[in-house]
Amino acid sequence: MFFHIVLERNMQLHPRHFGPHLRDKLVAKLMKDVEGTCSGRHGFVVAITGVDNIGKGLIRDGTGFVTFPVKYQCVVFRPFKGEILEAVVTMVNKMGFFAEAGPVQIFVSNHLIPDDMEFQAGDVPNYTTSDGSVKIQKESEVRLKIIGTRVDATEIFCIGTIKDDFLGVINDPGASS
Amino acid sequence: MHRLLFVDIFDVVRYRLHRMRKKLKDELENRNTVQEYVCPNCNRRYTAFDALQLISPDDESFRCESCRAELVAESDKRAAEEMGDNDDNARRRRREKLKDMLQKMEVQLKPLTDLLNRVKDLPVPEFGSLQAWEARANAAGRAANGDPSANDSSRSSQGQGYGGTPMPFLGETKVEVALSGVPVKDEDSKPDVSATTMKVLPPWMIKQGMNLTMEQRGEVKQELKTESGSTANQHDDKKSKVNDKDDEKSIQDEYLKAYYAALLQRQQDQEEAAKRNQQESANTDNISSKMPRQVGMKSKREDDDRDDGVEWEEAPTAGNANKTYKMHDLNIEAEPEVSGEDEDDIDWEEG
């Protein structure tokens, strides 16, 4: 799920950046530091949409670096248990398959793949129904439900299922080519 | 006032049963459980959450982090060994219990599910919202008090009952929502329109077809204006204004009475005429064009003042129904109009 939230961060800036463009420098550094990162609490920071407030800088003893408290708005993506996501399959093996929904990695173990889909080893390992009408392989797009998330300080990993109504392949590259 | 929304309660009960069943079944089939993996070598356990770290780079299988042996999924292991330790026993007991529960649920709730299945394809009785019910009750009361057009309740129930067709649960609810959202008056646009015609119409909107009522309206308005102006000149204090208002009110009341009387008269005339027409057409072996044309003429005239009424006019009872509508609608509007007069007055004085 996406959220638009306000976050705060203490930015350290080297005195050589001080000058008329100090604010620009701070914002540029903020984007570089924050966008694309993941915190367990808020999820993945997708984009910074605005800087609300830059507080007074504080000179750190010894180093000369200055710390600025920066308040900024950003879009974050945080997966939740029970959420339905659409993801692209990245790897298939006999234990299941891995998929990505943006920055989130999801593992679907083979017991959460419908029973009528069998693993087929080979050059392009895949899960296929007995009549061959549905196939999950690398690059397939699937709709899955998250049944669990493991949230570390800097990482979120999900496990999902496609063994439920309306879940499964939504576009099959093998069928179209 | 308590009221069961049959449409909703039906769906709610079915949904709850579905959820109960699904929850049990999911657990039975390990649907939402996190897969576990065991190293056959050192018995170290992993879960699906560790999957990312377990993939071996060379053959994409899951490998034990400490001894590099290939991991085995827990359920496979259990299936292979069949009889297991205490942990497995507990799990099997749990499964038995779940199965038992599911079976019990099916048996004990059978009367309910049977009922639900019986009701499933039947159209749901639609009682409408509370406001709709009140409006209908009021209308029925009014009808009982001498208004010949007692067809109100049937008509309004028709209006809500679009979904008399079987099964569209959502459709039905939708209709109901629309009703409760909008004041009941608006349900059949007619009273609304008649309300607007009761208000002051700008001259360019007055058409020929609108006949005496609008002309009278204009005259009355002028009278009121001159009168209020003159009295205000005479007394020049605020008391007179109150008097003015009373005057205007009484004048308007009288006007309304006269208006309704005239309408009633006209309606009766038309009814008689329609009856005569019907008899005539029946006598003249019903030349098919005759009846519709006459009815059409009348309804056309009405179409002129109310654009949206057209659909209603195609009621099976043709000409007759039109007039009864009209009468009935005016009755509905009578009270709100009188009560809304004060506002009108203010408008006029300021204007």
Ligand SMILES: [Zn+2]
């Ligand atoms: Zn091991």
